[in-house]
Structures are given as C-alpha cells and as structure tokens.
Amino acid sequence: MSDTRERIATARSIVVKIGSSALTDLVDGLDRTRLDRLADAIEERMQAGSDVIVVSSGAIGAGMAPLGLRKRPTDLATKQAAASVGQLALAHAWGTSFARYDRTVGQVLLTAHDIALRAHHANAQRTLDRLRSLHAVAVVNENDTVATNEIRFGDNDRLAALVAHLAGADALLLLSDVDGLYDGDPRGGAATMIPEVNGPADLDGVIAGSGGALGTGGMASKLSAARLAADAGVPVLLAAASAADRALADASVGTVFAARPQRLSARRFWVRHAAETRGSVVLDDGAVQAVAYRRRSLLSAGVVGVHGRFSGGDVIDLVDTGGVTRARGVVAYDADEIAQMVGKSTSELPADLRRPLIHADDLVAV
C-alpha cells in the first residue's frame, strides 16, 4: 500500500465530504438508504478511534421535490429557497441516522466569509473542536441562504478542504458518484482511472469535466480542492460514496492525492486560499517572473495598473497583462498611493514610498 493510502487509512482525524449526487436523486430527492449506509461506515471508523467531520451537500437537491422543482435551479433566489427547505430535511436525516448509534449530530453552516475573517474562523474552529470533544458529529454545509454569488464557496469540495485545514484534519475523503479520477470524463466514453496523484505531472493531459445534473463543481473543483488540501498538508482520497465502507476502512479504493511534504505556513495558506481579495495590481512580464517564479518582493517599477479600493494590509491579486491571477499578497500601501507609484523605479519615489509594494514574505504564487 502506498504511503498516502497508509496515511489516510490510519488518520486520527478525517473530514468526509459527501456530494449531492451521492445523497439525492432528481426525482425522489434525499435518499435515506444511501445516507444510512454512509453513516454506518462513518460510525464504524469512529468506533475504531478516529474523529470524523462530515461535510454534506444535498440541501438544494433535497429541497427540490418538496417545492415541485424538476430541474436543479440555476438562479440564486430559487437555489436559496430550495436549500432552506432541503437543509432542514438533510440535517434531520443525518440526526436520525446517527441516532441509531446513540450518536449526536451538530449542524454547522459556514460561508467563505467565515473562513476569511480570522475572528469568525476562530469561532467555527472552536465549535468544531468542542463538538469533537463531546463525541458528536459535526455536519457542515455552506450557509446557502445567506451566501450571495460573490461570497459563495462555489462548491463544497473547496469548503471541505478549508474545513480540513481549519480543523487540523489528517485526511480528507471526497465521496461522489464517480469511483475516482479519470484522464477524461468517464461519461464521455473510454477513460482510464488514475489511482495516485503525487504532483502536477500526474495531471498532465487529464481533462476535468463538469459535474452531473445534481452536482455543482464537477472534477475541476475536486482537483482544486485536492491542491488546496495538499498545501495544508492533508492527503485526499476521492472515491465513490457506494464504496464508503472500504474508503473509510482501509483507503483501498479510488484515487489518492499526496500532500506536499511541507505544508504552507498558516499565513501563506491564508493569503493563497482563504483571504478575500480587495483589488488587484497588473504586472508586466518581468515582474510576473520575479514574483511568481523567483519569490522576489514586488516593486513599483513592474506595476502597470491598479484596480479596486484597498488599503495597506489588505490582500490583493497580482494579475498579468492577460488578466490571469499569478500571485496574491498582503499589500503595504493604499490603492491611491500605488496609483502614484505605477511604473516608477524606487529612486524616483519619495522617501516614504520606497518600501516594496508587497514583501516577498507576504507573497504567494497561485
């Protein structure tokens, strides 16, 4: 067995994310039989000594039938209405299912904002910690009814990876309707499964397609969640929910993604993945090379434009002239100060504007 599978099989604390496609059905809504089988597998792992946090999608899927909706809604208001109906049913179903084992369930609803702001972040962390010490299972979902388009996590794969980081988990399991990562969407015909991903080279040529009729992010969101978890030092297993018993018992199924040997520091992780950005600066090619590949500080000479209203201390995006974000960092100046510095060499600047725009320690490539 590979090191990564071994780490997942023996992890002390695990986040298990279950996709909508594994829990709901377009016609019948929430599938309690499948949910019970998942709870059985999770309980067995808890009995064996691991702590488990569940990230459960399915609120929108579970809310569709009661509202007479036949297709997954695409507009924000109907999604929020469906989620508010479905979340109640979903939380109740998890509670009832774990009650068969006398196990108590706590519902935790989060938005991206909650992870981005340190004070909220600490609150969520404290709740998850205490639920764990009281032997209850936290069932987490995005707080869909207050999350607007801008602040949505976008998908629960990313939410689950952020929760794994927040909770200091040792492994992340993504359970879906597909049994692993393939080199192309298996719905499109012949595709080959990739059992292990140890770095970007293993993803060369892989086409990560969209999700099913009920899922949100598809494979692309699972890959970016796996990268986020890898940065946090957390190995990931992607497997079919129908194989949850084996995934949880010995990690012998699905695709595993190795964690990076050294996790990013908490500050760099936050800058790269969790912080909300307040604006951006546009860099010429030389500055892109310097910050993204040579880990240099950002100087005003390489900046060709500035967007947004940000202040010193905010996190901003560093974009190339094609509009692609290449790095993020904690900026030292306000946007209007930077507007006066654009394109100037350090010697042309007044003495109080001669520090780098972003120090190398506060910068991370994306």
Ligand SMILES: Nc1ncnc2c1ncn2[C@@H]1O[C@H](COP(=O)(O)OP(=O)(O)O)[C@@H](O)[C@H]1O
């Ligand atoms: N390269 C790929 N490998 C595996 N599955 C893929 C790939 N590209 C697209 N998919 C599709 O992604 C789907 C899973 O994503 P999604 O529907 O969002 O699931 P979930 O609801 O579990 O989050 C699978 O049903 C599969 O058809």
Ligand SMILES: N[C@@H](CCC(=O)OP(=O)(O)O)C(=O)O
């Ligand atoms: N928060 C939404 C799920 C969003 C989502 O990411 O769904 P999925 O791609 O199935 O994991 C819900 O509960 O319906």
